Amino acid sequence: MYSLNTEEKILNASILLFSQKGYTAVTTKEIAKEAGVCEMTLFRHFENKHNLFEKAFEKFMFFPKFRALFEGLEWDLEKDLIKICSSYQHMLYKNRKIILMYLKNEDQNPDFDVTMFRFPSEFKKLLNYYFEEMKNKGAILENPETLATSFLTTSFGLFITSLVMNKLTFETDIQACILSYVRIFAKGITYVGS
Amino acid sequence: MYSLNTEEKILNASILLFSQKGYTAVTTKEIAKEAGVCEMTLFRHFENKHNLFEKAFEKFMFFPKFRALFEGLEWDLEKDLIKICSSYQHMLYKNRKIILMYLKNEDQNPDFDVTMFRFPSEFKKLLNYYFEEMKNKGAILENPETLATSFLTTSFGLFITSLVMNKLTFETDIQACILSYVRIFAKGITYVGS
DNA sequence: TTTTCATGTTAGTTCCTACTAACATTAGTA
DNA sequence: TACTAATGTTAGTAGGAACTAACATGAAAA
Known part of the structure; x- marks a missing residue:
């Protein structure tokens, strides 16, 4: 099984960078570096950049009561x-x-x-x-x-x-x-x- | 002399696309197409993409009295x-x-x-x-x-x-x-x- | 008509980016 | 110890983007 920790690190890095620079301006290499993992790991977990974007979006969307x-x-x-x-x-x-x-x-x-x-x-x-x-x-x-x-x-x-x-x-x-x-x-x- | 008309067309297309998609997501080819000129013309007038961005910014900045x-x-x-x-x-x-x-x-x-x-x-x-x-x-x-x-x-x-x-x-x-x-x-x- | 100059066209270079394949390493578990 | 599963590493592919060079076209001015 994949460790949750790694996915979280990647998602955290993603949302940070996407919010700072926007989707296109951020590279997968950059995200991997920020997350402290290698680029391959990112693709192993999220298949492609766009999917990563969507997952980050889902994860960090906050719905109040x-x-x-x-x-x-x-x-x-x-x-x-x-x-x-x-x-x-x-x-x-x-x-x-x-x-x-x-x-x-x-x-x-x-x-x-x-x-x-x-x-x-x-x-x-x-x-x-x-x-x-x-x-x-x-x-x-x-x-x-x-x-x-x-x-x-x-x-x-x-x-x-x-x-x-x-x-x-x-x-x-x-x-x-x-x-x-x-x-x-x-x-x-x-x-x-x- | 370069015709002003061409530069204006390019600047108009630039600001439109940059405002819709952001700098990185827009390509020079796209801008040229939107402006109805060929890509070369764009570079002849503005040297590079970033310079075009700055010129568009300058041109469309509106200062009120x-x-x-x-x-x-x-x-x-x-x-x-x-x-x-x-x-x-x-x-x-x-x-x-x-x-x-x-x-x-x-x-x-x-x-x-x-x-x-x-x-x-x-x-x-x-x-x-x-x-x-x-x-x-x-x-x-x-x-x-x-x-x-x-x-x-x-x-x-x-x-x-x-x-x-x-x-x-x-x-x-x-x-x-x-x-x-x-x-x-x-x-x-x-x-x-x- | 000839010249000039902006623009079009085509082909190409370089670099970067997303993404892949294959193999190496490391750590936990049986 | 041996196996397994996640991650690292390296090398590479394919495509796209910025940008260039060289030549062709077409219209206005001389």
Whole structure:
């Protein structure tokens, strides 16, 4: 039997390099070197480069437990949004290498897309539901779906900025930004009566 | 003399393909075909692939006129932020191919970074100044720099979402989101007195 | 018409990359 | 000890990519 350890080393090296440079720019020799094995071993385990890419993708894709999150909510806009945003940021961070791999991916594969959009789309559904409930309760006035999309896409902006641009010019602490941002958003959508 | 037309065709094809697939994944043959010229012509004009990449980058980099924008402001949070956000979105959109090229770029070149960060960094400085003034006027309470970063990074989220993810799951109209979002943000930071 | 110059065409070189085959080595297990 | 299974090593193939050289074409300017 093949040792799991070797496969793991190779998969770790793969995802690291693919996320840094993109699929085409990384060579199998490079991956082998990074993994500390010889190139042949890589092919013995994964047959070819593309299969390795897919296996790395599968292995490192992180799916959060949405239900648990949305069951612990308190129907207090600011508190809930902070929880949701943190958990969204956490999921994005856990998937950061996958996301970079995806962004650098050259051929736009529909299957790939579907996989990548599974969690933001799931998040959006639940957030949509949350905002609908809050609207029913009279806490907000805006359109729930627009809010859900706004909140998720802007949160993504905070994440991707800290991921790819944090070395330069934006020395501001992104964590502080997130908290401040969520507070502003919560205040901005709160219905204060006429 | 070389005809400008040919160089333009090649540069157009380059930026298109580089932004779609990234530097390494695109071949010079492919670019030539897309441009409707033969491969030799490409080398005659640009010497080598990397030089072509740089020339395409230079040519399609769009620098907005910040001053003009910030001089037309009315010191009304919502109106001004809508103007600023629209102009930021516009600049991002004009640079969309450059931005995709940058995201897909394999080697993290510091010079490249500096060029890419010139405009968000310039935008941030001016926005920072704007929020400081608004704070002095008593219109807002929050920290200007945090606000500037929040606003720009979240705006970037709206942009990048519509750029790379708009085919799927996020059918919501991004333009509507932007407007709604800016209104929320403006309301969220407005100081309403004690 | 002749000249000039950008472009097309063809053939080829060099280098790199994915991937293979065959054999050697090493370590755990019977 | 002997066997087995994973890995290392070496050499090599096939194809593709960047890039070059030499010559052909075709259109505009002289």
